[in-house]
Amino acid sequence: MGGPRRVPLRTIDVARESGYSVQQVRDLERLGVIPPAARSANGYRSYTPVHVRALGAYRGLAEAVGPVAARKLLLRLRTETLTEAASAISAVHVRLAREREETLRAQEALAVIEAETHRPYGTGQEADTMTITELAGALGVRSSALRFWEQEGLVAPERVTSLRARRYGPSAVGAARVVVALRGAGYGIPEVREIMRSSRRHDGSGEARRILRQRLDRIAARTVALLRAGADLAAVVTSAEEPAPQGR
CATH class of the missing domain: 1.10.1660.10 (Multidrug-efflux Transporter Regulator; Chain: A; Domain 2)
Structure with a gap:
């Protein structure tokens, strides 16, 4: 101009x-x-x-x-x-930087999801888990959002206490990070659900990787x-x- x-x-x-x-x-x-x-x-x-x-x-x-x-x-x-x-x-700059950081963490989380998918149940450590409040704070979302994602089959927390308090292991934390990034990219709940299901299948995370790469490219352009x-x-x-x- x-x-x-x-x-x-x-x-x-x-x-x-x-x-x-x-x-x-x-x-x-x-x-x-x-x-x-x-x-x-x-x-x-x-x-x-x-x-x-x-x-x-x-x-x-x-x-x-x-x-x-x-x-x-x-x-x-x-x-x-x-x-x-x-x-x-x-x-505005901070917002874009945070979106980029969230997407990079989501990419890392995909690897965790894949590793947890093939790991025998029960091998995780209690120290690696987070409460719903801790996870919501880490992701910058409401606890109610995590409960809703659970109802929709997007994130599956572990329940370890007699009061059925939610605790999230590495795989669930990773899944939540991916959901945050996908939702931020504009994907609706049904689309996110299908992508998350694919990610949990053997070698089925390619679509999620593609979407996250596109999101990083879009954030860079913005x-x-x-x-x-x-x-x-x-x-x-x-x-x-x-x-x-x-x-x-």
């Missing part, structure tokens, strides 16, 4: 510079993605380079977190302090999109600290 050529900019100028259509520019202004344009005496919109920057920021954010979240974040960036805005952008939007995001954040231009 080229840099803005002149000020003030017409709608068609902003469209050309941003890569959006004229109608998309108007729609994104209406949705609050870019600040309201100033209006000339004859009612025509008058834009500035900041509007082009905001559209560039939106493009990258929409790729990184989705269009709805991107619109909400841009609205925040224009109204918050510099410190708050920088923190909000950092949170991260690059966010990095490319960095300069535009900085322009949006710093422009929020400047006095608003007066309409003519």
Whole structure:
């Protein structure tokens, strides 16, 4: 995307510079993605380079977190302090890093599932187990989610106490990590169930590996999109600290 050529900019100028259509520019202004344009005496919109920057920021954010979240974040960036805005952008990077880490752990967990599948029952160590609260905390999910996954046949905990308190061994912990990654990739419960069943069969984890590799590739693409939007995001954040231009 080229840099803005002149000020003030017409709608068609902003469209050309941003890569959006004229109608998309108007729609994104209406949705609050870019600040309201100033209006000339004859009612025509008058834009500035900041509007082009905001559209560039939106493009990258929409790729990184989705269009709805991107619109909400841009609205925040224009109204918050510099410190708050920088923190909000950092949170997006952290989110992507966490998704990548979860997926890498899920890949490692597949190997654990395969090993546990062929290991005689009862060879695991008590020290390797986790309670439902511990596992939920490690995965960043609610305990109720683990119970639901159990009902759906996705994760099979061990029950070792007279009160039937759940305890999760290495295989169950691994399965839960894979479920988290698959759900994060957008797969529904029926699809996840079939993938998990395949993973427990001999040499049946190929589909899960393929999905997790695709998820890592997608996270990488989203991260690059966010990095490319960095300069535009900085322009949006710093422009929020400047006095608003007066309409003519």
